[in-house]
Amino acid sequence: MLRGQGGLTSRDRYKGLKGSLMSAPSVSETHAAYDAAYFQAYAHVAVHEEMIKDQVRTETYRAAIEQHQYLIQDKVVLDVGCGTGILSIFCAKAGARKVYAVDASEIAVQAREIVKANNLSDKITVIIGKVEEVDIDEEVDVIVSEWMGYMLLYESMLSTVISARDRWLKPGGLILPSHATLYLAPITHPERYSDSIDFWNDVYGIDMSPMLPLAKQCAFEEPLVEVITGENVLSWPTVVKDINCNTITVQELELVTAEFSVASMMNAHLHGFALWFDVTFERPSITPSDAQSDSLNDNLNRRRKRAKSNSLVLSTAPEEEPTHWAQTVLYIYDPIEVRQDQIIEGSITLSQNQKNPRFLNIHLEYASGGRKFVKESVLS
Missing domain, CATH: 2.70.160.11 (Hnrnp arginine n-methyltransferase1)
Structure with a gap:
C-alpha cells in the first residue's frame, strides 16, 4: 500500500472505521453508518496533508483555475467537498465574486478558520453538511471539485458532484474537471x-x-x-x-x-x-449568442481560444510523475x-x-x- 504522513492513507482510515459497522440492522442504517465513517476519516489532518503535498494534484488544479479565470472572474463558484478550502481560496484569488465551500467532514471547521486567516470571509462561505442536504440560495456559474478516488470511482464522490450540478449549476456552466477517463x-x-x-x-x-x-x-x-x-x-x-x-x-x-x-x-x-x-479541465462550448450576451472583447476571445487549445490534464498513468x-x-x-x-x-x-x-x-x-x-x- 501507498502510505501517507503518519503511515495511513484516507482509504486505510476508512477501512479501519468500517469494522464496527457490519452489524447495522438495516440497509439504510448501514449506509448512514458508512457515510459517517467516511466523513470521520476525512476529518484527520494527515489525509489533507497527503493530498495537498501531492504537487501534481494541487498544482494542476491551481493552474486550471488560473487558466479559466475569465470564466471565474466575478462569478459564483461551488467547491464540492472543499476539505481545507484550498481550491476555494484559489478561486477567490482568481476573482470569484462568491465561493460556497461545502464539506460534510469536520475539517470544514478548520476551513472556516483558514478562510478567515486569509481575509476571505467576505468572499468564501464554508457550509458544513452533505451537498445533497444543504441549501444554497442562488445558482452557481462554476463547480470545482477534487472528487476522484482510487481507480477513479472508489468512494463514489462523483455522484455528489452530479447532485450539485443538477441542483445549482447554470446552463452552460463550468465544471472543473470536466472529463475523466479510466x-x-x-x-x-x-x-x-x-x-x-x-x-x-x-x-x-x-x-x-x-x-x-x-x-x-x-x-x-x-x-x-x-x-x-x-x-x-x-x-x-x-x-x-x-x-x-x-x-x-x-x-x-x-x-x-x-x-x-x-x-x-x-x-x-x-x-x-x-x-x-486521467481527468481533463476543459471549458464549455461558447456560442455566438453567448459571446454577444457577455459583451466579450477581442482580447477575451483570444484567451478563450488559447485555453481551449491547451486543456490541462491531470494523469495518474504509470509513465507520469x-x-x-x-x-x-x-x-x-x-x-x-x-x-x-x-x-x-x-x-x-x-x-x-x-x-x-x-x-x-x-x-x-x-x-x-x-x-x-x-x-x-x-x-x-
Missing part, C-alpha cells in the same frame, strides 16, 4: 511477485512452499494501491469508462463494464492488471507466460457494493494462451 492494462511485475510469493520457497534454507496458496490469497486477494512504472505495462491501455461531468448520470456509475483485447509488447509473465485515470492515487493493481494468483504479440483478452465489470455504495465490486475475466480465469475482488 484505463486498464495488463502488467508484469516479477519483483513484486518474488517479494510476496517466491520468498516462501526458500526461507533460511527451509522449504516453506506449503505457505504459497495462503500467501497468494493474503497478498493478492484485494486490489492494491501502489506505484508501478511504464516498464511494468505490457500493452497499450484499454478505456474502461469515459466520463463527461456535464452529462453523466448517477445511474451510469452503478455498473461499468468494458471488454479488452490487447497484444503483449514483450516476452514476459503476466502478473495482473493495473487501472489508472506519481500521485497519491498511484495505480490500482489487480494481481492474479498464478502468473501466465506470454510472448510478444500474444493476445490478452477479457472483460472487467465495476459495480457499487450493495452494503456500502462507496466500495467497488470488481469482476475480472481474462484469457491468454488458451487459459481462462475469473477474479472477484472488492475495493474497500
